[in-house]
Amino acid sequence: MPRGGAAPQGGPALRERASAALLAAVRGLALCLLSLGVSLTLFILSVVSIAFVVLGVGLVTTPAVTHLVRMHANQRRQLALDWAGLAVPPPYRPLPPADGLGGTVTRCTRLLRDPATWRDLVWLLTDAVFGFVTALFPPALIAYGIEGFVICAGVWRAVRHDYWYAFIPVEGFGTATLCAGLGAVLLVLAAGVNPYFVRGHFLIVKGMISPSRGSRLEERVERLYETRHDAVDSSAAELRRIERDLHDGAQARLVSMGMSLGTIEALVEKDPAQAKRLIAQTRRNSAEALTELRDLVRGIHPPVLAERGLGDAARALALRMQVPVETDVELDGRFAEPVESAAYFAVSEVLTNAAKHARAERVWLDVHYSEAVPPTGEGMLRIAVTDDGRGGADPAKGSGMAGIERRLAQFDGILAVSSPPGGPTMVTMEIPCEPLRHR
Numbered sequence: 001m002p003r004g005g006a007a008p009q010g011g012p013a014l015r016e017r018a019s020a021a022l023l024a025a026v027r028g029l030a031l032c033l034l035s036l037g038v039s040l041t042l043f044i045l046s047v048v049s050i051a052f053v054v055l056g057v058g059l060v061t062t063p064a065v066t067h068l069v070r071m072h073a074n075q076r077r078q079l080a081l082d083w084a085g086l087a088v089p090p091p092y093r094p095l096p097p098a099d100g101l102g103g104t105v106t107r108c109t110r111l112l113r114d115p116a117t118w119r120d121l122v123w124l125l126t127d128a129v130f131g132f133v134t135a136l137f138p139p140a141l142i143a144y145g146i147e148g149f150v151i152c153a154g155v156w157r158a159v160r161h162d163y164w165y166a167f168i169p170v171e172g173f174g175t176a177t178l179c180a181g182l183g184a185v186l187l188v189l190a191a192g193v194n195p196y197f198v199r200g201h202f203l204i205v206k207g208m209i210s211p212s213r214g215s216r217l218e219e220r221v222e223r224l225y226e227t228r229h230d231a232v233d234s235s236a237a238e239l240r241r242i243e244r245d246l247h248d249g250a251q252a253r254l255v256s257m258g259m260s261l262g263t264i265e266a267l268v269e270k271d272p273a274q275a276k277r278l279i280a281q282t283r284r285n286s287a288e289a290l291t292e293l294r295d296l297v298r299g300i301h302p303p304v305l306a307e308r309g310l311g312d313a314a315r316a317l318a319l320r321m322q323v324p325v326e327t328d329v330e331l332d333g334r335f336a337e338p339v340e341s342a343a344y345f346a347v348s349e350v351l352t353n354a355a356k357h358a359r360a361e362r363v364w365l366d367v368h369y370s371e372a373v374p375p376t377g378e379g380m381l382r383i384a385v386t387d388d389g390r391g392g393a394d395p396a397k398g399s400g401m402a403g404i405e406r407r408l409a410q411f412d413g414i415l416a417v418s419s420p421p422g423g424p425t426m427v428t429m430e431i432p433c434e435p436l437r438h439r
Contacts, residue, residue: 017191024138024194027083031135031201034076035127042069043124050112059108066111069120073209076127080202088202091116091211116209123208134201141190148183152176260285309333310340314347314367321363322355323387329367335381339411339433343367343381346404346415350385350427353401358389358425383429391423404429 042065049065052058070092077088093114096106111117144166151165156176163170165179260282267275305313311331318325334340347365354360366384393401405415413431 014191021138021142021191021194024198025142025190026139027198028135028138028194028201031079031198032132032139034072035132035135038072039124039131040128042072043121043128046121046124053108053112059105062108063104063111066117066120069117069124073120073123076202076205077209080205084199084202086199086202086206088206088210091119091209116211119209123205126204126208131201131204134197134204137197138190138194141186141194145183145186145190148179148181148186152180152183305340305344306337310335310343311367313340313344314365317344317348317351318363318365321351323360323363325351325363325365327365327367329365331367331369335433339381339431342407342411342413343383343429343431346407346429347383347385349404350429353393354385354387354389354425358387358391358393358423360387360389360423360425363387379433381431381433383431384426386424386426388424390421391419391425392421393417393419393425393427 045065046062046069049058049061053062070090074090077090080086080088093110093116095110097103148165151159151170156170156173156179159170166182168175168178168182170176170179260278264275264278264282267278304316309331311329314329315327318327335343347367351363351365354363364384364386366382366386368382370380370382401415401417408415408429408431411431411433413429416428417425418428419425
């Protein structure tokens with residue numbers, strides 16, 4: 001035992017490496033079946049279907065076969081993430097609905113114009129060859145290593161004299177012992193390299209069916225185009241709301257005050273008592289108009305948000321809610337004003353939904369910021385609102401959630417909703433943003 005009574009660490013480490021090698025062998029065997037069986041079959045079907053496009057039959061079969069190819073590729077992407085920790089995002093363009101013959105032709109044409117379709121086709125052939133080879137090594141090394149011990153255990157007596165184990169001719173007990181030694185070397189080698197073969201298999205996947213730089217830029221431009229339109233529409237709607245509120249609220253009261261002042265001017269000598277009553281009413285109207293103007297300004301950009309930042313503004317929102325809200329806010333600085341405004345109104349909308357529709361008895365609000373990480377230089381503002389209400393929230397059915405998505409999309413933010421029937425409901429928002437400007 002080592003000095004100090006410490007237990008040796010070699011045993012657990014060896015068991016861990018052996019387990020990893022065996023797991024890689026099992027996964028490699030599954031990948032062999034997918035590569036040689038499924039990939040090769042789909043490649044042949046795809047080539048035949050595309051060739052039949054000129055005959056008209058391929059217009060119907062190509063979308064169906066391409067759908068199977070993409071399902072197969074997406075399955076491999078998921079395995080790459082689960083088994084090798086490699087994220088391989090799908091690069092496919094959106095497709096039009098296949099309504100009638102015209103829709104089917106348009107769908108097929110769009111598929112054939114998508115570069116991802118052709119990258120998938122090349123990957124299928126590569127996967128059936130190189131992918132199969134890289135996946136075959138892990139199970140082959142272990143199986144071949146075990147064969148050396150099986151030969152040494154007595155099988156050497158039953159094999160032909162011209163049988164070779166690797167480079168060793170099996171002629172007797174001596175050469176059978178050499179087979180066992182070589183088998184041990186292969187098993188040790190498998191313990192070290194098997195996981196790397198599986199990772200190499202998925203590196204081929206990542207290199208061939210990841211989005212190209214051009215497709216990523218195209219997707220980015222498309223998203224910016226959509227969010228720009230959303231931003232313009234949101235700004236126009238906000239201007240209409242402000243104009244309507246001014247016209248129906250403060251403006252109407254100011255007009256009424258002007259008329260009252262004219263009446264007071266006429267009555268101040270003839271009927272002073274009535275003039276005093278009108279003055280008091282005008283004073284009330286002026287106070288109400290001032291309150292409405294303040295509320296309108298608060299709706300545009302709340303004073304607490306401008307003065308104290310997102311953290312205190314979120315706490316103030318929680319205090320004004322009808323249901324108890326527990327807050328966990330960890331922000332030690334300020335964000336850019338558009339980011340703070342978008343986050344504030346998104347939190348306000350989600351808290352209001354929890355109070356009005358979820359029938360929640362308690363709500364939890366968490367606001368945190370993750371520091372900037374190279375190479376992007378952007379941090380991440382994360383907001384989570386959880387309630388113990390009845391659940392069943394569906395973003396697709398409500399305009400409020402859609403509005404939050406549009407608001408966050410202007411900053412490349414995302415909205416995720418988890419709301420099973422019976423609750424609880426958890427709404428998570430993430431906004432990539434510049435590092436905090438510390439106070």
